[in-house]
Amino acid sequence: MTTVAPDTGVGPLLRGWREQRRMSQLELALRADSSARHISFVETGRSRPSEEMVLRLAEHLDVPVRERNALLVMAGYAPRFAETPLQDPAMGAVREAVERLLQGYEPYPALVVDATYTVLAANRGIAVLLDGVPEHLLAPPLNAMRLTLHPEGLAPRILNLPEWRADLLAQMERQIALLRSSRLRALYDEVAAYPAPEPPPVGPGGTETGVPSPALPLRIMHDGRVLSFLSSIATFNTPMDVTVAELAIETFLPADRETAAHLHALMP
Structure with a gap:
């Protein structure tokens, strides 16, 4: 069973999700309208992805919503998705x-x-x-x-x-x-x-x-x-x-x- 292990920085986390999805850097880059070079730089920590890029990569990697928040935090951004109790009036x-x-x-x-x-x-x-x-x-x-x-x-x-x-x-x-x-x-x-x-x-x-x-x-x-x-x-x-x-x-x-x-x- 494959698991995505936590690591320092968002790059290793994204690489873990990509490998779990059995997707190459090139395939992910094509889906996310990026380049394999940029994906490589993000995964190795040589480039800090924008908030939009983190969310775009997470979407194409089908990352669960809770884990998308974790990716954003690791990249230095605020969580995007709330966690509202089911009994809250808003729900x-x-x-x-x-x-x-x-x-x-x-x-x-x-x-x-x-x-x-x-x-x-x-x-x-x-x-x-x-x-x-x-x-x-x-x-x-x-x-x-x-x-x-x-x-x-x-x-x-x-x-x-x-x-x-x-x-x-x-x-x-x-x-x-x-x-x-x-x-x-x-x-x-x-x-x-x-x-x-x-x-x-x-x-x-x-x-x-x-x-x-x-x-x-x-x-x-x-x-x-x-x-x-x-x-x-x-x-x-x-x-x-x-x-x-x-x-x-x-x-x-x-x-x-x-x-x-x-x-x-x-x-x-």
Whole structure:
């Protein structure tokens, strides 16, 4: 796994991002309307980039918004992007849009997490899946990874836990490569060390369709039934705030008619 290590000056940081993106100096220069010579001078510290150049390079390198602030500070400029708490009055439109989306998706599960997978909002479909999870895991702040992979959480009910666990850990590794977050690394180390319980047997009330899925499904036991979901993650386009940039809305689409019918029966 590649990470961008902190160094003195903005040049080594930009070089780290460029190498992580597997982009040559010439390719970056062409995209940013610059020259390979200038990019080389910036990376070696022989030239101090302007604030506009730092932002332009960060955009073409797809640097996360939080890290763009870090690049600006290392180059001697003030941070450009605010980090407004989600509960701030200025974020009212964002909150309302998210709440409307979550409610509109019911009865299917949907939730919103931040960059460290802390659950910021969820709908009643998620509450259905959390039936039976012990109180100590439901105490705020809720963490989606901990709830899913903890041996007392959802993990014992997930039929395809090895595949789902591997996918979640790989997702976290990609996030760690993008965000130099000690909290995210600590969470990864914690959940990766959880023992993986054996999947539950499918009793007479369960269903196994055997139909191949177009994507890795989450197959979980609930109330004696096998529920199957396909998950999708959405983010905001062109965010201008660190908080908004790090919001992720995960929705779980029923992968079969039985799952959809069961959820509609629970929440007509």
